Amino acid sequence: MSSRRWIITVFSIFFISMSLLATVNYTVDPFGIFGSNISQNKYQINDRFVKASYIEEYHNEYNAYMFGSSRIGVVEPKLLEKYIPNTKFYNFTVSSANLHDYLLHLKYFISKKYEIKVLYLQLDIDNMNDYNQDSTDYLNQLHPRVSGDSVALFYARYLFGFFPLNIRKKIEVSLSNEIKKPYNMKTGVWRLPKYEKALTEDAKSYIENEKSFHFKNRRVVFYTKKEEDKKALKEMVELCSEQGIKLYVFTTPHNQNMMDTFVLEDYREYLKDISEVTSFYDFSGYNSVTTNNENYYEMSHYRPHVGEWVAARIFNDKNIEIPKDFGKLIERGSLHGN
Amino acid sequence: MLFNSYIFIFAFLPFTFIVYFYLNHKKAHNSSKIFLVASSLFFYAWWNVIYLPIILCSILFNYTFSNFFLRDNSKKPLLFLGILFNLSLLGFFKYYDFFVENINFIFSSHAELLDLALPLAISFFTFQQISYLVDSYRGEIKNQKFLDYALFVTFFPQLIAGPIVHHKEMMPQFADENRQKRDFKNITMGIFIFSLGLFKKVVIADSFAVWATHGFDIAEQLNLFAAWFTSLSYTFQLYFDFSGYTDMAIGVALLFNIKLPINFNSPYKAKDIQDFWRRWHMTLSRFLRDYIYIPLGGNRRGELLTYTNLMLTFVLGGLWHGAGWTFLFWGFLHGLALVIHRLWKSFGFRLYSWLAWFLTFNFINISWVFFRAKEWDDAIKVLGSMFSLDNMVLPKVLESKLEFLSSYGVDFGFFYWYMETIIWIPLAFLLVLFSKNSMEILDGFTLNYRTAIFTGILFTAGVVGLNRVSEFLYFNF
Numbered sequence: 001m002s003s004r005r006w007i008i009t010v011f012s013i014f015f016i017s018m019s020l021l022a023t024v025n026y027t028v029d030p031f032g033i034f035g036s037n038i039s040q041n042k043y044q045i046n047d048r049f050v051k052a053s054y055i056e057e058y059h060n061e062y063n064a065y066m067f068g069s070s071r072i073g074v075v076e077p078k079l080l081e082k083y084i085p086n087t088k089f090y091n092f093t094v095s096s097a098n099l100h101d102y103l104l105h106l107k108y109f110i111s112k113k114y115e116i117k118v119l120y121l122q123l124d125i126d127n128m129n130d131y132n133q134d135s136t137d138y139l140n141q142l143h144p145r146v147s148g149d150s151v152a153l154f155y156a157r158y159l160f161g162f163f164p165l166n167i168r169k170k171i172e173v174s175l176s177n178e179i180k181k182p183y184n185m186k187t188g189v190w191r192l193p194k195y196e197k198a199l200t201e202d203a204k205s206y207i208e209n210e211k212s213f214h215f216k217n218r219r220v221v222f223y224t225k226k227e228e229d230k231k232a233l234k235e236m237v238e239l240c241s242e243q244g245i246k247l248y249v250f251t252t253p254h255n256q257n258m259m260d261t262f263v264l265e266d267y268r269e270y271l272k273d274i275s276e277v278t279s280f281y282d283f284s285g286y287n288s289v290t291t292n293n294e295n296y297y298e299m300s301h302y303r304p305h306v307g308e309w310v311a312a313r314i315f316n317d318k319n320i321e322i323p324k325d326f327g328k329l330i331e332r333g334s335l336h337g338n
Numbered sequence: 339m340l341f342n343s344y345i346f347i348f349a350f351l352p353f354t355f356i357v358y359f360y361l362n363h364k365k366a367h368n369s370s371k372i373f374l375v376a377s378s379l380f381f382y383a384w385w386n387v388i389y390l391p392i393i394l395c396s397i398l399f400n401y402t403f404s405n406f407f408l409r410d411n412s413k414k415p416l417l418f419l420g421i422l423f424n425l426s427l428l429g430f431f432k433y434y435d436f437f438v439e440n441i442n443f444i445f446s447s448h449a450e451l452l453d454l455a456l457p458l459a460i461s462f463f464t465f466q467q468i469s470y471l472v473d474s475y476r477g478e479i480k481n482q483k484f485l486d487y488a489l490f491v492t493f494f495p496q497l498i499a500g501p502i503v504h505h506k507e508m509m510p511q512f513a514d515e516n517r518q519k520r521d522f523k524n525i526t527m528g529i530f531i532f533s534l535g536l537f538k539k540v541v542i543a544d545s546f547a548v549w550a551t552h553g554f555d556i557a558e559q560l561n562l563f564a565a566w567f568t569s570l571s572y573t574f575q576l577y578f579d580f581s582g583y584t585d586m587a588i589g590v591a592l593l594f595n596i597k598l599p600i601n602f603n604s605p606y607k608a609k610d611i612q613d614f615w616r617r618w619h620m621t622l623s624r625f626l627r628d629y630i631y632i633p634l635g636g637n638r639r640g641e642l643l644t645y646t647n648l649m650l651t652f653v654l655g656g657l658w659h660g661a662g663w664t665f666l667f668w669g670f671l672h673g674l675a676l677v678i679h680r681l682w683k684s685f686g687f688r689l690y691s692w693l694a695w696f697l698t699f700n701f702i703n704i705s706w707v708f709f710r711a712k713e714w715d716d717a718i719k720v721l722g723s724m725f726s727l728d729n730m731v732l733p734k735v736l737e738s739k740l741e742f743l744s745s746y747g748v749d750f751g752f753f754y755w756y757m758e759t760i761i762w763i764p765l766a767f768l769l770v771l772f773s774k775n776s777m778e779i780l781d782g783f784t785l786n787y788r789t790a791i792f793t794g795i796l797f798t799a800g801v802v803g804l805n806r807v808s809e810f811l812y813f814n815f
Contacts, residue, residue: 001785003522009787010529013794014801021802138805156344157805220559 022159030166031138033158044139044166045183047094048101052108052143054185055090059114062090066188067105068122069097071252071300073190075307080120083315084246087118091188096140098127098225099232106236108146116245121236124252125262125284128270129221131228138163195297196304203294212299213257223266230273237278248314249274253283253306253326256291257299275335281314282330288323339384341586342540342804350381354494355593362518370518371485374594378494382458389457392427393492399423400467401487404474417475421468428464431457436661459498461658463491465625470505472629479505486512495590499583501601501621508596517595527783528592533793534776535585536800538578542766544803546575549759554710557719561731565723567756567763572710573703574766577606580619585776600777606702606770609694611675614702626655645680649673659709664717668708675701733757 029036032045055062064087066072066080077089094101102121109116133140138161141147144154183190198206207213240247251271254262267284274280289295295306312320313327339346354377361370383390403420406413429437435451442449470490473479482505490508491497511517553560553568560568581602591598601620608614615623631651637644649670656669689697704721711717723729730748732740735757737750744750774782783789 001787001790003526003785006526006785006790007522007529009790010533010794010797013791014798017794017798018801153344160802161805162799162802220556222556222559224555 018160021162024167025159025161025163028167028170030163030170031158033155044181046139046141047183048140048146049143050185051092051094051188052105052146055092055109055114056112056145059109059112062088063115064089064118064120065109065116066091066093066120066122067097067102068093068252069124070095070190071124071302072122072307073188074192074302074304075311076189076304077187079308079311080118083311083317084118089118089120093188093190094140096130096133096137098124098130098132099229099236100132101142103232103236104142104146106239110239110243116243118246118248119236119240120248122250122252123233123274123280125254125267125270126221126258127225127229128223128262128266129225131225131232138166192297192301199294199297199303207293210293210298213255213293213296215257215299221262221266223263223270226269226273229270230277233274234277247278248281249278250281250310250314250327251284253287253290253295253302253310255293255296255299255302256286259284259286259290271330272335275330275332277332279332280330281310281327283310283313283327287325289326339381341583341590342536342800344804347801347804350377351590351593358594359518359520363520367515367518368485371489371512375485375488375492378489378492378497381494382492382497385458386455392431392457392460393463396424396427396463396467397488397491400471400491401484404471404479404482404487407471407474407477408479414475417471420471424464424468424471428460430454431460433657433661462500462502463497465502465629465658466491466505469625469629473505482509483513493591493596495587495594495596496598499580499587500619501584501587501599502625503598503621504624507599511596519595521595524592524595526785527780528589529797530589530783530789530793531592531776531780532586532589533797533800534779535582535587535589537796537803538582538585538776540582540800540803542769543575543577543579543582545758545762546571546578546766549756549762550575550710552755554712554716554720557711557716557723560720560723561729562723562726563730563732564756565720567759568720569703569707569724570763570766571756571759573606573706574763574770576706576710577602577770578766581776588776602775603777604770604775606699607695608698608702609691610698611672611679611701614698615672615676622655622658626651630654641684645677648676648680652676664708664711664714668705671701671705671708675705 026034027036030044032050064077064080064084066075066077066089070093073091073093075091077091080089081087092105106116106119133142138158141154141157142149144151181190181192195206237247239245251274271282271284284290289306289309296302308320309322309326311317312322339350341347354374358370358374358377361367361373379390379393382393400420403416403423406416431454435453438449438451441447470479470487486509489512490503490505493503493508493512496503550568550572553564553571584598584601588598588600599621603617603620605614605618608617631647634647634650635643636647650673652673653666653669656665656667656672659665659668704724707720707724708717711720727747730746732743732748732750734750740748740750
């Protein structure tokens, strides 16, 4: 075999393989990057990218934002609009979000001069050991204009990446009639109608069958991102103050089983650090809401009515009955010592 | 610029290759070399252009000094001055803060740290130039053109992380005009070995990197199994990362008809620590031997001094890798192991082959923990978990099959991040112990459809894996 033929063979294999890969990735679009119409509403998307793109186009329709991980994703914007007149909220929930996401999105929105009157910020306690996203996590990559990365490189990564499991799963989901987790792009809210129905009909049975409620968790979540988290939160508070944005901060009401994973001393340190930067409402800990599994789909995500209780507590809504031990205002600088 | 990036593979490399051989085709040999030096400096400055003056000053200084020796090689003070300049440059950027931190600790002082960014590749180009300077003083170098010297230092395939090339093996190649013609045989071998290296780095090393990084990040939470999977993940990450990089460097150099020295020869097959150092980062071992161990006296001045020289050489070798006590201790451990091995041999003791391998591999694996840990405490925590029977947790999914282990104190947990390592680590063992290494494969390389398809698959898999761009570990040194 001649050297030239050998080289041509190698690069032919390469170009044919890459062309096939790009065609499949573009057509199936397992992360919702290319706007393919295949089952857009049925399967997981890179919500950071999709939502940032959506807001880029429709930012004039909103003037207030809810930032948080997927856990805030069940809260309807109209709930907050009821409490704060002349606001139009967008639920900018993104999967596995942490303070890195919130800070970058806030900075980006400000740099693009999007109107922001209010920022409703939910902090997960497990943020304390997480900052930034893994570069191999395609579901959670920031929009390149938010992260400042190359736009061409961003698309190239999704076009030429190898995602056999995501592609298979998306094709499977497309062929089924079920929509497990419908996403409303106009509000940013997601739902779990099947789970909600099962919980409403027979909560006891649902809870018995939901494995995550019954694991014995070890305490494993340490406060390893202290510096990054505190710095990011401080920067956000300062940015909001400079820009005249009213900021509401509160902690996620984590399910008791999730609470079991937090190292107590570190958890207290995290709350103390938040209080050194800003006042906030604390819904975490073991209270009558977090110890009742009926308030959760599984150990990670609370149901919509919990989000209503959170808002009612923050906005002091006497018309809604809230468990007394649920939520407390922590004034800035009030958490000293232990 | 990283070898494992789109910009390098699809823009920089093809452009440099085409222009270099076009200029040579037009008989503009000097221009082609100038172009190659300029391209190499561009490649270097891609990370941070502020590093550029440092390498340029270093090249100019060393070339000028070496020329003094060409005229009169009896000027020993000048040699010391030259070496002092190189070591001062390295010391200032790499060791100043480490030194001040320790002074502050000992004397409770508060001297300010400089927090300087370490200029890329400074450890590599400093060593290369010290060897050139020393050999100039020894009169082993004839008149060399500045252009060839600049190319010897900056040649981009080896500039960032080696192999640590010696002027004797490089400069004659740069001076040889026959090598300035396109050679399809070298191009095919270059593409082959580059693809193999890309695959090793991107597909294998970067997979292990995820588990090793996570494990070391949560060092205090590791259980017995997680700690072993973490240390083994790093052991394999380091090998596939660095040997993958070297393969890519050798492949790229071959495209330009330049042969770089071999740097790895199946190091994890070693059956004793001396054998390991003959197989691992061979060009560094060669430098340490020729420019530290032998000048110290080597093994010529009695057993006690031989042991002292070995220890000193490896402690300095450890320090070369990084300014930190963990690196220093890693070097000390290897020096100690070499001393013990030498004593063992002198007593005429023998071990079963498999036991010798087992002990050697585990020593290397354990010592890498110090090499990898950011802090002393992290190393102790990982090692503590590796040898603690108090905390044995296996993934819950294995409970039904391995339930009998519960009676031996093994617990089963909800979810563990190291699940995939259970498959990857045995595969890595198979690769490093039973397959041919890159250079052995290259030796048997022939042009046929089988090697073409194999190369095409490796290259494609490597390019697809570029999505998770990560730096090479040895860039840090």
